[in-house]
Amino acid sequence: MSHQTGILATDELRDFFAASKEGGANEGRYRAIKVSIENETLVLSDSGLADGTFEEDWDTIVLPMLEEKQPCYIFYRLDSRESHGGFEWLFLAYSPDLAHVREKMTYAATRATLKKEFGQGQIKEEVFGTTPEDISLAGYHKHLQAQSAPAPLTEAEEELRYIKQQEVTTCTNSHNSSILLNDKMQMSCIQDSRFSYYNREMPPPVAPRSRRTRGVSTHIHVETRQQTVQGxxxxxxxxxxxxxxxxxxxxxxxxxxxxxxxxxxxxxxxxxxxxxxxxxxxxxxxxxxxxxxxxxxxxxxxxxxxxxxxxxxxxxxxxxxxxxxxxxxxxxxxxxxxxxxxxxxxxxxxxxxxxxxxxxxxxxxxHPKKNAYREKFARPQGPAGKRGPRRMIRGTNTPSS
Structure with missing residues (x-):
């Protein structure tokens, strides 16, 4: 859960949002709405009218709204509509590196509040940028490519993919020199490459032996390359x-x-x-x-x-x-x-x-050094001679004989 600053939108900004969205008097008229924080309130800072498609209007409207050292928010309207009929909007959060740290923190903590004021149901996507190139149309296209691209591979997955590629290439070039790696061996290779299995114990020895496969005798010895479970x-x-x-x-x-x-x-x-x-x-x-x-x-x-x-x-x-x-x-x-x-x-x-x-x-x-013997903790004895006289327990009275 993000920290909230308590900064709220002005009535003017709320009215402008309502008029620019679904059912409003200016629905479809405005392409972009710029919002800034002034005097600890969210205010309408600038707006841009639609002239062409959203791609044609993007750079001519959005880029002039950006300032070198001043963060801001921009709601940018797309040409597509939602299932209930309203236009879809993009939420652009611009926080330049040259801005003051306190301002950047304030804008970051107020994003959730502003989206709630606008209405999160009509925000299709959120784009964050620190330079004008990040907020440009080209930057938006790169953002879409990154969103649709598969997740980056971990180091172990990258190495496993490399092993499989080498296996396919080697098998294609020469069947006799192919390296056929099963899943268990592949995982062992990856774990070895991450330096986790170097000191493990060796498996039980397997003596050299001859085996027959379809009438062909194959002797396994020092000069024979063979597949094993470990490598x-x-x-x-x-x-x-x-x-x-x-x-x-x-x-x-x-x-x-x-x-x-x-x-x-x-x-x-x-x-x-x-x-x-x-x-x-x-x-x-x-x-x-x-x-x-x-x-x-x-x-x-x-x-x-x-x-x-x-x-x-x-x-x-x-x-x-x-x-x-x-x-x-x-x-x-x-x-x-x-x-x-x-x-x-x-x-x-x-x-x-x-x-x-x-x-x-x-x-x-x-020869690992052995831990020196440590005596067990001995409970100290109580002070001698200070316990007082022994208590006498009086038994049940019995009738005298």
């Missing part, structure tokens, strides 16, 4: 597989992978021994990447070598296509490296800036 599995290049094997055997401690979106494969981007201090330099600032890093450390006196999977996603610095593909390929990649190559990932983390990768950050991720 789309691109084949891993042989060079990348070799480096991952070396990481598993302890020959190197860092492997970086990237997606070749044209060939639809996972390629090797870098592999070398690195330290935690130089790890942030391995993270690109404008493209996503997958990183496998063997973090050698000591925890509670035990020496450990933990494989950390790092998914670097620099937010909106990269394209929607990259975000979608990297998020949908992440889970299948981890599944392949764990069950086909044999790498056990101790921790999966997602970052948007390489500067986050510090030794303290990795230690906190691998």
């Amino acid at each position: 789309v599995a691109f084949p891993i290049a042989q060079a990348a597989v070799a480096k991952l094997q070396q990481l598993k055997e302890g020959q190197i401690n860092y492997v970086r992978l990237e997606l070749d979106m044209d060939r639809e494969t996972i390629e090797l981007s870098g592999a070398e021994d690195t330290t935690v201090q130089s790890l942030p330099q391995r993270v690109p600032e404008d493209h996503p990447r997958y990183h496998f890093f063997v973090f050698k450390h000591t925890h509670e006196g035990d020496y450990q070598e933990s494989v950390v999977f790092i998914y670097s996603m620099p937010g909106y610095k990269c394209s929607i296509k990259e975000r979608m593909l990297y998020s949908s390929c992440k889970a299948p990649l981890l599944d392949q490296t764990e069950h086909n190559i044999g790498i056990t990932v101790s921790k999966k983390v997602e970052i948007d800036d390489g500067a986050e990768l510090t030794e303290e950050f990795l230690m906190d991720e691998l």
Whole structure:
């Protein structure tokens, strides 16, 4: 409910409204009625006579009524009529940016009162503008286009629409390389792109197996791109597989992978021994990447070598296509490296800036700090020796024997 200012129309303005509308003496004569606020009352400020159609009269009548720093209201009559026979009107609310803030607030709070004084039943539409272009005929046409246009898509809906377009295009170009995304996978991709599912647990492993479909044997292995429930599995290049094997055997401690979106494969981007201090330099600032890093450390006196999977996603610095593909390929990649190559990932983390990768950050991720034990609140004992003597409860008198 909007705030009301208590500003009302003058009797002169009410009489003019009545004469200009249905059944009045001047019905159809006036094209526009300008109303202003003066001395805390709504007054008739100006009016314009009809000469042609409402589109022909618009700019010649409405625009001269507008002042650079002064808000106003304009009732503009259309040529169309309502079902009961009266003309339809537009309510134009003009509030320029250069006007005083107090005036703009007063005009905004009085709009509901003025429409009630005029009669809301004959107001077809309301148009608000801060510049003369907004109140012009061209601005009114833009307003109608905006009203008839579909509602803007949310970020998730926009990304889902993009995925469907890519699915159709890919299926048309090549059936063998098509990416068929079901509804569940699509929603998973969208949620991944909004950074909500990066740390979820992986599903139970599915061992490589052979399956027969109409007499054709298809073996699922590292180099086979396949559709999964969680995403789309691109084949891993042989060079990348070799480096991952070396990481598993302890020959190197860092492997970086990237997606070749044209060939639809996972390629090797870098592999070398690195330290935690130089790890942030391995993270690109404008493209996503997958990183496998063997973090050698000591925890509670035990020496450990933990494989950390790092998914670097620099937010909106990269394209929607990259975000979608990297998020949908992440889970299948981890599944392949764990069950086909044999790498056990101790921790999966997602970052948007390489500067986050510090030794303290990795230690906190691998070994979260436990909350210190807090003693339960002990009720304090009452003051000793101040309760007085114990009460004696007298029993029921019994007849003496």
